Amino acid sequence: MKIDWHRKADAESVGESASLLRRSRRRGGLESGLESTFEATGTDDAASASHAGPSERERLDRLDEALATSHPAVTKVEQDAIKDEVLAGARSGLAKVNQGEPPQNFTLGEQIGLEAVILTNGERPSLFVRDGFVDLNAPDIGDWGLGLNRFQNVIRKVISSVxxxxxxxxxxxxxxxxxxxxxxxxxxxxxxxxxxxxxxxxxxxxxxxxxxxxxxxxxxxxxxxxxxxxxxxxxxxxxxxxxxxxxxxxxxxxxxxxxxxNPTNPFPMPVTFETDTVQPKARGDLYVVGFPGQPRIWAFDGKPPTGHETTQVISTLFNNKFGVKRLAPGTVRIGAGEVARDEQNWICAHDASTLGGNSGSCVADLSGDGFRVVALHFAGANREQNWAHVAARLRDKLSNFSATFVP
Missing domain, CATH: 2.40.10.10 (Trypsin-like serine proteases)
Structure with missing residues (x-):
C-alpha cells in the first residue's frame, strides 16, 4: 500500500472530522457539550461547551489499543508501518484540532488519523451484528449503546429484515x-x-x-x-x-x-417507513444496517476519487471482515430535501460509517422510536459521500408495494 502520508489532506473531509470531534455527544440520551480538550473555533457548537468528553489522551489510548489488536491482511512490516503512521497522524491531527488549525493545513496522514480516532472511539463505529443484535459492550460502541439498548426490541426487527x-x-x-x-x-x-x-x-x-x-x-x-x-x-x-x-x-x-x-424459514417481516416528509431532520440520530464490502484498490489512470486512500487504510486496519451484517450509528448531516444540487428534493446526507456493500442499506431513525426507516442509502464512504433517498418523499414509488408505508 503506497500512501503519501505527508501530502495535503482533503480540507472538506478534515473539516467534517474536526466538526464531529468537537460536536456534542450524548450523556444518558441527552446532548452534552464540546470536547473539553478542544477549544471553540467560532462554530455553532460553541454554545454547547459545558460538558467534557474524552480527553485527547484517552482518544489516543483507545486508538492505540485498537491498533494493537487489529490484524490487517498485509505483511507484518507493512502492518507496523501503517499503524505507526496512523497513530502519529492522530496525535498531530488532534493537536491541530485543539489549536484551531485551518483544515487546509492538515496532511493526509493527519486526516486518516482523525478518521481512525472517530471509528475507534465510538463517534461513528461499524458494529458487527451477531445473534440478531450488536454487542452492547463492544469497546468502540461509545455512547451509542444507550440508545441502541433502549430500542433493542424494535431494532432487532429492523435488522432481521435486512x-x-x-x-x-x-x-x-x-x-x-x-x-x-x-x-x-x-x-x-x-x-x-x-x-x-x-x-x-x-x-x-x-x-x-x-x-x-x-x-x-x-x-x-x-x-x-x-x-x-x-x-x-x-x-x-x-x-x-x-x-x-x-x-x-x-x-x-x-x-x-x-x-x-426456503420452506424451513419464515420470510422476514417488512420494515415500517417514515411518512413525515420533513424527516429525517438535520442532527437527528440514525443507524444504517447493511453489508459493507471491501473497497476497490485504485488501479486506473488519473487521480483516485476523494476519500479513496482514507477508506483503503481504515478498512485495511479495522474492517477486514467484509460482506457480513453490520450496524453503523450516525447523524443526519443535511436534512430531507436540503442537499445541494438535489432538484428532486428526495435526498438527505448522513455520516454513518459505510463502504461499498452498504448500497441498498436501510437508514432507520434512532432519535424517535428506533423503528421507522427514514431513507434508502445509495452512496457513501465514511464522511465523504453519504447520501440516501428520503423514504417519505418516495411515497408514490413505494405505496404500491408496501402496506406499511401508508399510515
Whole structure:
C-alpha cells in the first residue's frame, strides 16, 4: 500500500472530522457539550461547551489499543508501518484540532488519523451484528449503546429484515436489501444493474436466474443462513445509474423474492417507513444496517476519487471482515430535501460509517422510536459521500408495494 502520508489532506473531509470531534455527544440520551480538550473555533457548537468528553489522551489510548489488536491482511512490516503512521497522524491531527488549525493545513496522514480516532472511539463505529443484535459492550460502541439498548426490541426487527444479495461470482454478493412486503425487497438500481440486464423494451433479466439469492442472516461467524431465491424485478428507477452519482436519478429498485424457496424459514417481516416528509431532520440520530464490502484498490489512470486512500487504510486496519451484517450509528448531516444540487428534493446526507456493500442499506431513525426507516442509502464512504433517498418523499414509488408505508 503506497500512501503519501505527508501530502495535503482533503480540507472538506478534515473539516467534517474536526466538526464531529468537537460536536456534542450524548450523556444518558441527552446532548452534552464540546470536547473539553478542544477549544471553540467560532462554530455553532460553541454554545454547547459545558460538558467534557474524552480527553485527547484517552482518544489516543483507545486508538492505540485498537491498533494493537487489529490484524490487517498485509505483511507484518507493512502492518507496523501503517499503524505507526496512523497513530502519529492522530496525535498531530488532534493537536491541530485543539489549536484551531485551518483544515487546509492538515496532511493526509493527519486526516486518516482523525478518521481512525472517530471509528475507534465510538463517534461513528461499524458494529458487527451477531445473534440478531450488536454487542452492547463492544469497546468502540461509545455512547451509542444507550440508545441502541433502549430500542433493542424494535431494532432487532429492523435488522432481521435486512438481507445480503448473493451471486455466484466474486465478491459473491452485490449489495444490501430490506423487506418492504411479503416476497419483495428494496435495493438500489445500481445494485440491480450488477445482477440483471435490461433490454430495449425495458424488461429485466437476471444474469444468474438460478443462483441469485437473499440471505437475511449473513452474520460474522454464523453458519446459519436463510436464503431465498430472487425471481425477478418488480420496479426500477427509470434512469440508468451506470456506476455514477446523479441526484436527479432514482437509485432504487424492488426485487421479487420467492418466500416458498426456503420452506424451513419464515420470510422476514417488512420494515415500517417514515411518512413525515420533513424527516429525517438535520442532527437527528440514525443507524444504517447493511453489508459493507471491501473497497476497490485504485488501479486506473488519473487521480483516485476523494476519500479513496482514507477508506483503503481504515478498512485495511479495522474492517477486514467484509460482506457480513453490520450496524453503523450516525447523524443526519443535511436534512430531507436540503442537499445541494438535489432538484428532486428526495435526498438527505448522513455520516454513518459505510463502504461499498452498504448500497441498498436501510437508514432507520434512532432519535424517535428506533423503528421507522427514514431513507434508502445509495452512496457513501465514511464522511465523504453519504447520501440516501428520503423514504417519505418516495411515497408514490413505494405505496404500491408496501402496506406499511401508508399510515
Amino acid at each position: 438481507g445480503r444479495i448473493d451471486v455466484p461470482v466474486r465478491p459473491w454478493f452485490a449489495g444490501t436489501c430490506f423487506v418492504v412486503a411479503e416476497g419483495l425487497v428494496v435495493t438500489n438500481r445500481h445494485v440491480l444493474e450488477e445482477i440483471a440486464t435490461q433490454d430495449a423494451a425495458g424488461t429485466w433479466t437476471l444474469n444468474w436466474p438460478d443462483a441469485t439469492t437473499v440471505d437475511f442472516v449473513g452474520e460474522d461467524g454464523s453458519a446459519a443462513a436463510t436464503k431465498f431465491k430472487v425471481t425477478g424485478v418488480a420496479f426500477a428507477g427509470p434512469d440508468p445509474i451506470n456506476r455514477s452519482i446523479n441526484f436527479a436519478h432514482l437509485d432504487m429498485a424492488i426485487l421479487r423474492v420467492d418466500p416458498a424457496s
